Amino acid sequence: IKRRFSQGTFRNIRGPSKQSWWSGNLQQLIDPDCWAFHDRVTQDYGGVVKIHGLFGHDHLLIFDPLALYYMLIREQSVYQEYNIFLQINRLLFGMGIISTRGEHHRKQRKLLNPAFSTSNIRAMFPAFRETILQLRRILESHVHDSHPVDIQAFMTRLSLELIGKSGLGYQFNSFDDSSLGDPYARSIKNLLPTVFSLSIFLLLTPVVCNIGTAEFRRTVINVIPWPALHEIRDMVDTMQATSVKILAAKTRDIPFADGFGEEQIKGRSDVMSILLRANNSASESERLPESEIVAQMSSLVFAAMDTTSGALSRLLFVLAEHPEAQCKLRVAIAEARQANGGELNFDDLASIPFLDAVCRETMRLYPPVNVVHRTAISDTVLPLMSPISDVNAKELTQIVVPKGTNLVVSILAANTNRAIWGEDATLWRPERWLQPLPQTVTESRIPGVYSHLMTFLGGPRGCIGFPFAQLAMKATLTLLLETLSFSLSNEQVVWKLHMVASPTVDGQLRLPLLVSRNIEQV
Numbered sequence: 001i002k003r004r005f006s007q008g009t010f011r012n013i014r015g016p017s018k019q020s021w022w023s024g025n026l027q028q029l030i031d032p033d034c035w036a037f038h039d040r041v042t043q044d045y046g047g048v049v050k051i052h053g054l055f056g057h058d059h060l061l062i063f064d065p066l067a068l069y070y071m072l073i074r075e076q077s078v079y080q081e082y083n084i085f086l087q088i089n090r091l092l093f094g095m096g097i098i099s100t101r102g103e104h105h106r107k108q109r110k111l112l113n114p115a116f117s118t119s120n121i122r123a124m125f126p127a128f129r130e131t132i133l134q135l136r137r138i139l140e141s142h143v144h145d146s147h148p149v150d151i152q153a154f155m156t157r158l159s160l161e162l163i164g165k166s167g168l169g170y171q172f173n174s175f176d177d178s179s180l181g182d183p184y185a186r187s188i189k190n191l192l193p194t195v196f197s198l199s200i201f202l203l204l205t206p207v208v209c210n211i212g213t214a215e216f217r218r219t220v221i222n223v224i225p226w227p228a229l230h231e232i233r234d235m236v237d238t239m240q241a242t243s244v245k246i247l248a249a250k251t252r253d254i255p256f257a258d259g260f261g262e263e264q265i266k267g268r269s270d271v272m273s274i275l276l277r278a279n280n281s282a283s284e285s286e287r288l289p290e291s292e293i294v295a296q297m298s299s300l301v302f303a304a305m306d307t308t309s310g311a312l313s314r315l316l317f318v319l320a321e322h323p324e325a326q327c328k329l330r331v332a333i334a335e336a337r338q339a340n341g342g343e344l345n346f347d348d349l350a351s352i353p354f355l356d357a358v359c360r361e362t363m364r365l366y367p368p369v370n371v372v373h374r375t376a377i378s379d380t381v382l383p384l385m386s387p388i389s390d391v392n393a394k395e396l397t398q399i400v401v402p403k404g405t406n407l408v409v410s411i412l413a414a415n416t417n418r419a420i421w422g423e424d425a426t427l428w429r430p431e432r433w434l435q436p437l438p439q440t441v442t443e444s445r446i447p448g449v450y451s452h453l454m455t456f457l458g459g460p461r462g463c464i465g466f467p468f469a470q471l472a473m474k475a476t477l478t479l480l481l482e483t484l485s486f487s488l489s490n491e492q493v494v495w496k497l498h499m500v501a502s503p504t505v506d507g508q509l510r511l512p513l514l515v516s517r518n519i520e521q522v
């Protein structure tokens, strides 16, 4: 009853009719094949859409640029992550950057930020290069068979190696194995599907977290005969033990109280070493305890792995779909290489306009993360850039948002909004980035960290790893396309949303592409 009254203010906002009496449209929103639903919803109603939620708790789906600016920047403190999302993250990863909010989050982010500065990302470039060249040699060994290569599997391993070496200063050696051999890597990879298999019981997390001590809860988990729960317990244990081991190896067991092994981390450019340096020199009140340092490791690998792998797989898939663009990109890279004396360094990657255009356009049209969720923690008002009409055809220029409203930021809709990007918004056209963007793009206050795009979100909770991901995309394309070509196989690839958009064949995670050596290389 309370919900009915408090949501009265946005009851008149238009949206699709509910699909289920209890889950409204939520299943459609998170369905692995949600693309048509998103397309319809975002075309039919304007920048704010009412989505029916659980038991009549309606949500607002937002992609109006001004509303997004208010949500993510101007009134960011009002729009917080779901409590349940933070609590689940705490149980899985500890008190890392994806588990905290407010002042606690600000403190962690401030210490992590220097690791993603341009100068530090530049210092990571040799490690990126070495890892990608290692992958290239493996792919080159596959060119003799006419069988397609599962690029998805290789991109997952590549992402893991990149975040392992340059994130943790740790080598997973995942190219050596036919599966993701490292138990830590396997745990991170299988974690989400196993967690989601708990389905509706996940909603009990906030209640369960308040029952007894951690030891008591663990004893209860041990005796409940539920295999998925036991698998999650074991994965969490593996992640925790490995993170502690990596940290100990990094600092050669120098006790925390004495500062984290200054000598061992000196001059290292991986994210964790830089975090440790920043933490050592932070004032007492700003310093993170050891448990929070450990928690950053799995948080970072988790945030980086599937997103980066999804982005790299998508780039190679799109280039396989557009052989002429692949050719043009290869020529642009070769010319840049020639102009720079044969080898491209970090700064040269920024000076290849078509490479930049391909990455931006692919991340615009195919953002690996489709939506993110927020809750309003106090009553507020969202102004709109483009007014919408409600069910009574009344024009609304702002929306009253009562405390407790759940909001869904539609990254995909913001990136493909025809009113902003033009009639060709849903076409892959990298050339749009080689000319001035339309005024509708440049003048709307889209709050993204990346080129007017919401792909990496924006504001204080935008993707901290964006420069890392951008280097991964550019370095992978320049090094792989130098000797290899990618083309489509006969198998039908379907992209499914499993939190992150991933390629599948017959329901299995796979991206079969034909890989051949470039003519001039043969």
Ligand code: HEM
Residues within 6 Å of the ligand: 097, 098, 109, 163, 167, 299, 300, 303, 304, 305, 307, 308, 311, 367, 368, 369, 372, 373, 454, 455, 456, 457, 460, 461, 462, 463, 464, 465, 466, 468, 469
């Ligand atoms: C193409 C690749 C990537 C995409 C599309 C992406 C996208 C995003 C998005 C949309 C968010 C906001 C999530 C939310 O608010 O619920 C986010 C947050 C985050 N990302 Fe990324 N990400 C990528 C790669 C990376 C990498 C490589 C790293 C680390 C090296 C990383 C680390 C993080 C972290 C730690 C956060 C949480 C930031 C915070 O809460 O302050 N991401 N990312």
